[in-house]
Amino acid sequence: MSKMDTVAMPVNALSDDTDWWRGAAIYQIYPRSFQDSNGDGIGDLSGIIHRLPYVAELGVDAIWISPFFRSPMLDFGYDVSDYRDVDPMFGTLGDFDALIERAHQLGVRVIIDLVLSHTSAQHPWFRESRTSRDNARSDWYVWADPKPDGSPPNNWLSIFGGSAWEWDGERMQYYLHNFLSEQPDLNFHNPDVQDELLDITRFWLERGVDGFRLDTVNFYVHDKQLRDNPPLPEEERNDNTAPSVNPYNFQDHLYDKSQPENLEFLRRFRALLDEYPGSTAVGEVGESQRGMEVQAAYTAGDDLLHMCYDFAFLANAYPTGGHVGDILERFNRIVTEGWACWAYSNHDVVRHASRWNMDEPRLRLYAGLLMSLKGSVCLYQGEELGLTEAYVAYEDLQDPYGKRFWPKFKGRDGARTPFPWTRDNRNGGFSDEKPWLPVAMEHVQRAAQEQATDAGSMLQFYKNMLAFRKAHEPVLKGDIELIAADDNQISFLRHHNGARVFCHFNLSGEDQRVALPDGQWDIDRGAPFSFTETADGISLPPHQALFAIASDAQA
Structure with missing residues (x-):
């Protein structure tokens, strides 16, 4: 095992x-x-x-x-x-x-x-609905008469291609299907x-x-x-x-x-x-x-x-x-x-x-x-x-x-x-x-x-x-505040009940210098990404992310 x-x-x-x-x-x-x-x-x-x-x-x-x-x-x-x-x-x-x-x-x-x-056309509801225009479930699906020339009631199209209407020779009406013709749409107006x-x-x-x-x-x-x-x-x-x-x-x-x-x-x-x-x-x-x-x-x-x-x-x-x-x-x-x-x-x-x-x-x-x-x-x-x-x-x-x-x-x-x-x-x-x-x-x-x-x-x-x-409540349930977003990076703040998490993503193929927002921040080492701290600041390798936790909680 x-x-x-x-x-x-x-x-x-x-x-x-x-x-x-x-x-x-x-x-x-x-x-x-x-x-x-x-x-x-x-x-x-x-x-x-x-x-x-x-x-x-x-x-x-x-x-x-x-x-x-x-x-x-x-x-x-x-x-x-x-x-x-x-x-x-x-x-x-x-x-x-x-x-x-x-x-x-x-x-x-x-x-x-x-x-x-929608249901399957083999659902008992549809089988009953198609038998007549006055049975107990006659209005459970979307039925409509053809136009005078016999064409569908309107121009609606199916996700799977073609008209969203299928002719039913038993009931002599069209029924709506937004997907396969074998998937008739239910009538939620009923x-x-x-x-x-x-x-x-x-x-x-x-x-x-x-x-x-x-x-x-x-x-x-x-x-x-x-x-x-x-x-x-x-x-x-x-x-x-x-x-x-x-x-x-x-x-x-x-x-x-x-x-x-x-x-x-x-x-x-x-x-x-x-x-x-x-x-x-x-x-x-x-x-x-x-x-x-x-x-x-x-x-x-x-x-x-x-x-x-x-x-x-x-x-x-x-x-x-x-x-x-x-x-x-x-x-x-x-x-x-x-x-x-x-x-x-x-x-x-x-x-x-x-x-x-x-x-x-x-x-x-x-x-x-x-x-x-x-x-x-x-x-x-x-x-x-x-x-x-x-x-x-x-x-x-x-x-x-x-x-x-x-x-x-x-x-x-x-x-x-x-x-x-x-x-x-x-x-x-x-x-x-x-x-x-x-x-x-x-x-x-x-x-x-x-x-x-x-x-x-x-x-x-x-x-x-x-x-x-x-492990971080702001990331789970908090709001988001976008800081920067371009071809090379995206960064934002997540905040919840006074706690804040700074998130920065290096989208480029080059090293980046990352500037933390104003305030006191502790870099989180629990995330599965790599970075380097130098005397000049934080260096983030290509395709890596940095997370920092605010140590000066905001009310």
């Missing part, structure tokens, strides 16, 4: 802090690719349980598990056919209960990915739909989950009038929401998402969570034009979402100091009451090591930067090992998104390949049988077991940085 499997913690090791989510480090687990326990080549809940000690030892506060509900798996769990059960591919409800118990024993909270904007989704939320709260990652939270409500989206000027188009090959980026999405009526549902959702102290919600806002404005609206006050999952660093744009500074300035100016959840990578985007073409020193520096920002952070499985995007041949491709736009867009499978646990196994310790996606050989060279015993590894760096973050 490896060191990764031997973390001993008392039963019920969770803290009593109901505000734990503020500044939390959340580790995203893509269950299909984390650990296979039964030899079918697909990861499962039992596999997650087996590897929970590794996650606990990493030092994160919570795990976020991508969907494991019953599903035909056309979008790999994001097309739900039964919200109250585990797909047999992943195990049983009993396995999930055991996962909750074990995670809590290890002091790790559990957030699950709740997909409420209060019965909202009530049922809140009941589902309560079902999982009663099972002990600590929170929810709300998939595509701003897609819940559509414009009742079904107005056309206006075109978006070419100079304003970006690929933050959809890849550049997708005409989705050609529209200004004024009417198909981010509608003001969503706020009332989110208030009902938050009221339910407040019945379970310590539970939390992070909303994924998929919005390129008005993302921060939507975040501000969804997290204002204490009766909406606790935080929003920010897309700012999931885009292709390289995070220069100036770019990061602009994001922080906009966030401080626009999201005045809310709390962010930052991430560099997830299951939907190219891993940031490849997306930004970063070597290991820069990966470490930018990981330190991420963990120093105001907000909570999400770490995607494998980034703590320094994993790059894997190449997946077309014949091995699983993602429908990639199959549609290959080869200009290769889909999301390169970020979803199995986790490499060991080097002495042809599948990296993930499975004894052929995995659902091939294991990248370059990933096996960076296996967790190898890095766990190497004090200088990327894995050890992440452990050290997470421990440093947790």
Whole structure:
């Protein structure tokens, strides 16, 4: 048994802090690719349980598990056919209960990915809804008559390409699908739909989950009038929401998402969570034009979402100091009451090591930067090992998104390949049988077991940085004040209850002299970065960071 499997913690090791989510480090687990326990080549809940000690030892506060509900798996769990059960591919409800118990024993909270904007077309609700225009669930989905010429009701587009409307010959109407045609959108204008989704939320709260990652939270409500989206000027188009090959980026999405009526549902959702102290919600806002404005609206006050999952660093744009500074300035100016959840990578985007073409020193520096920002952070499985995007041949491709736009867009499978646990196994310790996606050989060279015993590894760096973050209250929960940001550096202050931490990052390939802010400061030697003190001051080598603690506490 490896060191990764031997973390001993008392039963019920969770803290009593109901505000734990503020500044939390959340580790995203893509269950299909984390650990296979039964030899079918697909990861499962039992596999997650087996590897929970590794996650606990990493030092994160919570795990976020991508969907494991019953599903035909056309979008790999994001097309739900039964919200109250585990797909047999992943195990049983009993396995999930055991996962909750074990995670809590290890002091790790559990957030699950709740997909409420749409269901699978195989969900019993949709099967009933499509049978007629007057059945009990006829209005549970977004149905509309065609235009006189038979074309779709409006010009709305799907994230996966093409029209967001699919003709149904049984009901003789179109239905809305913002994603695959097999993922019909629920009608949130119907209060019965909202009530049922809140009941589902309560079902999982009663099972002990600590929170929810709300998939595509701003897609819940559509414009009742079904107005056309206006075109978006070419100079304003970006690929933050959809890849550049997708005409989705050609529209200004004024009417198909981010509608003001969503706020009332989110208030009902938050009221339910407040019945379970310590539970939390992070909303994924998929919005390129008005993302921060939507975040501000969804997290204002204490009766909406606790935080929003920010897309700012999931885009292709390289995070220069100036770019990061602009994001922080906009966030401080626009999201005045809310709390962010930052991430560099997830299951939907190219891993940031490849997306930004970063070597290991820069990966470490930018990981330190991420963990120093105001907000909570999400770490995607494998980034703590320094994993790059894997190449997946077309014949091995699983993602429908990639199959549609290959080869200009290769889909999301390169970020979803199995986790490499060991080097002495042809599948990296993930499975004894052929995995659902091939294991990248370059990933096996960076296996967790190898890095766990190497004090200088990327894995050890992440452990050290997470421990440093947790040791400083201003870094966890404090405000942020930007000092400088350009191509060569970024520096800022974090402050909370009179305590202050100065953070400086050398983004350049040259040594830098670092000037501390006015006042009395003690350089912190606990962070996993190097610097040199000389008679002339502090010298910071390339791609290193410096942290200093104010010794003159401010009231």
